[in-house]
Amino acid sequence: MISCKNVARLLASDQLQSEDWWIRLEVRLHLAMCGLCSRLARQLKQLRAGARNIREQNETDEGLEKRVLERLTRP
Amino acid sequence: MTPAIPISDDFLARLRSREPEALSEVVRDHARPLYRAARGLGFAEPEAEDLVQDVFATFLVRLDSFEGRSQLRTWLFGIMHRKVQERRRASAVEDRADAIEDVLESRFNLSGKWARPPADLEKLFLSKELGQFIRGCIESLPANQRDAFVLREVEGLETNEICKILNVSATNFGVLFYRARAQLRECLELKGWSKQ
Numbered sequence: 001m002i003s004c005k006n007v008a009r010l011l012a013s014d015q016l017q018s019e020d021w022w023i024r025l026e027v028r029l030h031l032a033m034c035g036l037c038s039r040l041a042r043q044l045k046q047l048r049a050g051a052r053n054i055r056e057q058n059e060t061d062e063g064l065e066k067r068v069l070e071r072l073t074r075p
Numbered sequence: 076m077t078p079a080i081p082i083s084d085d086f087l088a089r090l091r092s093r094e095p096e097a098l099s100e101v102v103r104d105h106a107r108p109l110y111r112a113a114r115g116l117g118f119a120e121p122e123a124e125d126l127v128q129d130v131f132a133t134f135l136v137r138l139d140s141f142e143g144r145s146q147l148r149t150w151l152f153g154i155m156h157r158k159v160q161e162r163r164r165a166s167a168v169e170d171r172a173d174a175i176e177d178v179l180e181s182r183f184n185l186s187g188k189w190a191r192p193p194a195d196l197e198k199l200f201l202s203k204e205l206g207q208f209i210r211g212c213i214e215s216l217p218a219n220q221r222d223a224f225v226l227r228e229v230e231g232l233e234t235n236e237i238c239k240i241l242n243v244s245a246t247n248f249g250v251l252f253y254r255a256r257a258q259l260r261e262c263l264e265l266k267g268w269s270k271q
Binding site for chain 2: 003004005006008009012013014015036037039040043044046047048050051052053054055057058059060064065067068069071072073
């Protein structure tokens with residue numbers, strides 16, 4: 001049986017999809033039985049959604065492209 | 076974010092002849108994602124725009140040596156990554172010590188079971204300030220972890236593209252990304268406790 005520590009590492013590394021099928025199956029079974037690891041998995045998903053949302057806060061005004069082009073094509 | 080599209084020979088030839096429409100297309104497609112990433116990497120608004128200007132200036136100078144083997148977006152982000160590193164060195168930003176492995180070890184007992192389980196953070200994840208908390212926690216990450224996290228999770232680039240941009244192997248990226256996410260979760264847990 002895979003340990004909580006290994007499940008936590010696999011979940012946080014985001015490389016579970018590239019692992020062998022039996023490891024993925026072990027993790028799924030573990031998550032079905034372990035509330036604490038399921039909580040971690042849920043939090044990592046929420047963290048991803050939260051991170052995608054802050055993208056909007058990093059936007060700039062509409063004039064960026066114009067300003068870049070002006071400077072780029074300045075003789 | 077849309078997948079990076081390989082550059083065609085025809086478009087590369089138009090760029091090399093400095094055709095205004097072709098240059099305009101590149102700026103239109105890439106200036107904004109570069110700016111957002113620069114902001115995500117910790118640069119204030121004017122500095123982020125200056126960085127984007129700098130990236131495109133270098134792009135124009137090096138255009139003739141670009142062989143078109145990598146995708147344009149990967150190349151531009153790669154230029155930006157090197158410029159970010161130069162600026163961090165110039166401003167002598169010291170990288171924070173990375174003690175996350177010790178923190179993670181302390182969460183498990185010898186048989187690999189939770190000794191200090193993850194706290195319930197539902198309240199925090201539902202709060203309006205979540206974005207602000209995540210932003211604050213990203214700022215506390217070591218630079219290389221921050222770069223990996225922002226490009227993957229905030230900008231949504233694919234792992235293989237980020238490996239080329241940061242010039243790291245897939246294994247190294249996995250370690251950086253794992254540490255970043257683990258560290259952010261720890262940071263949010265601290266903030267979550269303070270919100271109880």
